[in-house]
Amino acid sequence: MEMTYALRADGMLPHIEIAGTDFTIDWRLRELRETAAPWNNIQLHDAEMSPEGEEYYLLYNTVTREEYEFDDDVIEVPEDVVFIKVPYEVRLDPYAVAVQYGIDPEEFVQKFPFEQNLKAQVRPLSETNIARLTEDNRQWNQQQSPGPGR
Numbered sequence: 413m414e415m416t417y418a419l420r421a422d423g424m425l426p427h428i429e430i431a432g433t434d435f436t437i438d439w440r441l442r443e444l445r446e447t448a449a450p451w452n453n454i455q456l457h458d459a460e461m462s463p464e465g466e467e468y469y470l471l472y473n474t475v476t477r478e479e480y481e482f483d484d485d486v487i488e489v490p491e492d493v494v495f496i497k498v499p500y501e502v503r504l505d506p507y508a509v510a511v512q513y514g515i516d517p518e519e520f521v522q523k524f525p526f527e528q529n530l531k532a533q534v535r536p537l538s539e540t541n542i543a544r545l546t547e548d549n550r551q552w553n554q555q556q557s558p559g560p561g562r
């Protein structure tokens with residue numbers, strides 16, 4: 413269903429697709445809730461922001477459909493985990509952003525209309541620095557382990 417100002421003003425929340433799963437955007441709570449399983453959510457409170465401030469960066473487990481907490485000591489690239497870029501709040505829900513900042517929502521949504529069919533950008537971890545970090549950690553661990561007879 414296409415998001416319109418009237419629907420949003422009546423309380424309907426916008427949606428975003430993340431790696432094939434539909435999430436409901438609740439900017440007031442700074443979370444993305446899996447639409448089919450609302451108890452499963454991704455918090456945006458502490459998500460890393462792009463240098464330009466226009467995207468949130470997250471690691472996402474495509475099996476559990478949850479944010480993946482990265483361990484700096486990881487020695488293998490985790491399977492089923494991808495890097496995602498989620499648009500910033502004005503693109504996620506301009507209505508909620510206007511309300512948050514005391515701006516007239518109708519004017520703000522005219523200036524920043526709802527985007528239809530929002531999708532998070534998804535990249536495999538092999539295209540990120542995580543693959544290099546895991547290799548560095550693996551080599552470091554091998555250098556630290558005592559060899560036979562030590």
